Amino acid sequence: MNLVELVLTVGKIAIVLGFFLNLAALGVWADRRQGAMVQDRVGPNRAVVHLPNMLARLIVLLPPALFGVLSIFLALGNVTPRLAHERALVNVQLTVLVTWLSLLVLCVTVQRGGAINKLEEMFEDIDPRSIFFGGLGLHALGLVAMRFVTLDGAPAAARITGFVLGGVFLLVGLYATSRVPEGSIPLRLAGTLHALADTIKMIFKEDFVPKNADRLLHSLAPMIAIFPAIVVTAVLPFGNDLCFADNGDKVFGFADLGNLVNAVPASGACAGWRVPLQIADLNVGILYIFAMSSTGIIGAAIAGWASDNKFSLLGGLRACSQMVSYEVAMGLALVGLFLVYDSVRLGDMAVWQGQNAWGVFVQPAGFLLFLTALCAETKRVPFDQPEGESEIVAGYFLEYSGFKWGMFMVGEYLEMCFASALLVALFFGGYSLPFIHPDGLRIAFGDAILYEYKMTHLAVTVISVLGFFGKVVLVTWFQVFFRWTLPRFRYDQLMKLGWTKLLPLAIANMMLTAVVVLAARSAGPAVASWLKILADLSQALIAVLTLAGFVALVVGLLEPVERKKFLASSAARFAAAMGGVKAEPRQA
Amino acid sequence: MEPLDRDLEEGLLELPSEPMMLNMGPSHPAMHGTVRIVLELSGEQILKADVQIGYLHRGFEKMCERGTWSQVFPYVDRCNYVSPMLNNVGYALAVEKMLGVTVPERCQYYRVVLGELARICDHMICSGAMCMELGAFTPFLYYARARENIWDIFEEETGARVTHSFGRVGGMANPPSKYFKDMVRAAVPRVLALVAEGEKMLLKNRIFLDRLEGVGVMKKEDALALGWTGIVLRACGVPYDVRKAHPYMVYDRMDFDVPVGTTGDNYDRFMCRQEEIRQAARIIEQALAQMPDDGPINVEDARIVMPPKNEVYTTIEATIQHFKIVMEGIKVPAGECYSYTEAGNGELGFYLVSDGSGTPFRVRIRPPCFATTQGLEQLIKGAMIPDVVPTFGSLNMIGGECDH
DSSP states (O other), X not given: OOHHHHHHXXXXXXXXXXXXXXXXXXXXXXXXXXXXXXXXSOOSOOOOEEEOHHHHHHHHHHHHHHHHHHHHHHHHSOOOHHHHHHHHHHHHHHHHHHHHHHHHHHHHHHXXXXXXXXXXXXXXXXXXXXXXXXXXXXXXXXXXXXXXXXXXXXXXXXHHHHHHHHHHHHHHHHHHHHHSOSSOEEEOXXXXXXXXXXXXXXXXXXXXXXXXXOHHHHHHHHHHHHHHHHHGGGGOOOEXXXXXXXXXXXXXXXXXXXXXXXXXXXXXXXXXXXXXESSOOOSSTHHHHHHHHTTHHHHHXXXXXXXXOHHHHHHHHHHXXXXXXXXXXXXHHHHHHHHHHTOOOHHXXXXXXXXXXXXXXXXXXXXXXXXXXXXXXXXOTTSOGGGOHHHHTTGGGTTOOHHHHHHHHHHHHHXXXXXXXXXXXXXXXXXXXXXXXXXXXXXXXXXXXXEEEEOOHHHHHHHHHXXXXXXXXXXXXXXXXXXXXXXXXXXXXXXXXXXXXXXXXXXXXXXXHHHHHHHHHTSOHHHHHHHHHHHHHHHHHHHHHHXXXXXXXXXXXXXXXXXXXXXXXXXXXXXHHTTOOOOSOOBO | OOOTTSSOXXXXXXXXXXXXXXXXXXXXXXXXSSOEEXXXXXXXXXXXXXXXXXXXXXXXXXXXXXXXXXXXXXXXXXXXXXXHHHHHHHXXXXXXXXXXXXXXXXXXXXXXXXXXXXHHHHHHHHHHHHHHHHTOHHHHHHHHHHHHHHHHHHHHHHSOSSOOOOEETTEESSOOOTTHHHHHHHHXXXXXXXXXXXXXXXXXXXXHHHHHTTSSOOOHHHHHHHTOOHHHHHHTTOOOOHHHHSOOTTGGGOXXXXXXXXXXXXXXXXXXXXXXXXXXXXXXXXXXXHSOSSSOSSOSOTTTSOOBHHHHXXXXXXXXXXXXXXXTOOOXXXXXXEEEEEOSSSEEXXXXXXXXXXXXXXXXXXXXXXXHHHTHHHHHTTSBHHHHHXXXXXXXXXXXXXXX
């Protein structure tokens, strides 16, 4: 490994760890938020940072100002007509987007806090939805208008729209800055700061160690518990491989980093230097994940043993047996997948899923089995026996406080996020998105190409990275959603489920898959082409479902909010509405 | 080389082991009230269980002997603090039995309606708390919200949400408020809807059923031998309900069924509770229909019932009457009586002894939970630690009732 590779690896580690740690913190926040929602109280939102007024204004001003200046700067340069056309298109759409979004925010602000000038008074009676619909109309109008711009006129159009976009950005930034109220600004970020505040609190809390505990092991356990949760992220591919052209010296150096190739062929082949967006591209791939994640058990076991508490001991024992048992089913549930993908490398899996169908379509049974086993591995409801708070109080981390406890918690939530990432990598296409190929968008069923749009290598990579992280966030959110309704298993029922149901099913799935894969591979080209069409249909299904989900989300957001009061009234209000009661004379 | 295990006997291969003692409680998330269960464990299996209830001790019966007969009401409130109204009425009925008075019909219906509302609360909270301890938090919140509807009514009627102290010897503290019937009629369907919704979440859940079915089984004979009453007994298959077997107040005019279980496991207890909520709603409906809108609430006896406050301030007779009742207490004829009613958890009995003065000579309470808790040891022996949670939960042990 030479220096440039080292630097790149450090960068990748920063990206992946930064993402997972933040997602874990957000997961804690979402969990607590939902807990608060079901309990009808305000969630965690007391953590607050008071920003000095100048700083707040700067934060509001800086991004739009930067974007505005950048846009004007870009508009000044000379580009080819084709690129100019694209740029004009993006400029128009961005201008419309920024305009309606800002107007929407302004409208809501005015309606909540009151207008401060004549201009704002106009917004007092406007339905925010009309702004959104107006924006949508303008988007469509912009698309249509760009059809009339010829290639000759494109540079001028790009320049004008660039200036307009820059102007809009600057205007929005300046006006928003002027709207920042006087005095210091409390920054709450919807309560997400609470996770940070909790971390700071945990660092300064007393580190309690029971009197007869094994001090060394007691301190070691949280580290062992958090270690696998962090290191397993190394083999996750989070985007298309980057491809750099060689600058002629046949050695991968810093100079090559500037030569990102403009486009790669559909096969994704790279003639120069390939940089996988994956911290370590290991041959063993997923086996590394199994190997590492199973060491997490040791942390729980040691914590349970070293705490000198019988509840902890029971928790540690439960954690051990549960994780060991489910590891088997988890591994076997995936063997079918390996047969289909013909690889254990996560990068290859993502490529296969991009070219064919997502794992959840080719291995639905394997998916369900793996999901169950994964829930058990991450020790979340209904598999949270190791900490089952009504039975063994808090299980293996009962005797932990302060930052050691925090490490267990961070490890647990990291594991949850990583489990989501693993689900995405194995079953939800990894970083690949439907119909997005290394050379661009191509909607095709079998050999029939319906629509094709070439994209640059950089664009495809950015889309794939965003796609991966977006999917992980979605799946994590679903995992958080599981909680609060399911009762937990009993310990022996859990074991029975693992050994007598999941394991045989996983083996059956494996054997069935082996037969089907063998049959499909030796069936000949006709069957292969049919399978390809089926795979493309599955991709189309995902695309349609995603679009439908997005539309449903927008429609849901646009619906008038009608807060249903659960109680018809309290007795006092009921009485008041009825004209008062207790009119009769009382007995003492 | 010889095989190593040639001379070893099978028995010697096992490592020596001894059971682990585990203190579950008195401060433990699943031990409502302060109960301690000393468990002897082999792994997770319970070999022996010693249930110790003495951590909540207020000397409740002794306290009752210190004041007048009327001053006992706040104490009985705190016996079963989940359904205090039933305790109030139970105690009032006991004293009335000694006095030989019967409260007017309107009051009897009023007591029935309030009592059945309290019973619904009691059952909902028991079922909800059990689910919560199993990890399912949402149903508990559904039930807590349903209880809120009922507590609103109690708040309106009695002025208090939890411990009402609303019963009086010879009547109730207040007549029904003007819109009592409307409020109850509005609230009960809402409560039933919430109960059904919470139930839907649980009874279609395999995990929940697995945790309850066949766990904590009690045989009919054992239950009778232990002195179990109420839901826990009926879940074992004995259809004993004081309201049916020895009807008091106006329960003989009500048409309701007594749900009976078959196996006496946690599931049966849960289902009996759910069904009894519906039966209580039926009783409430009938009682509301039959309850007269006018008429006296309290007995017309100046020696028992306090005079109206405005008369106390304006007439000498009422002032003296008030003074006598407050300072000396109601003169209950010397003798003894045992009066029993169906409370939330079973037969709530009051054994009262009077020496003819205004103060009870002895108040002995027969709380249903005291008998029920005796059976816990038998239920959890041989089970696993997680089974303690639903078993203990489904018995609905109320710490205040075990105060002996």
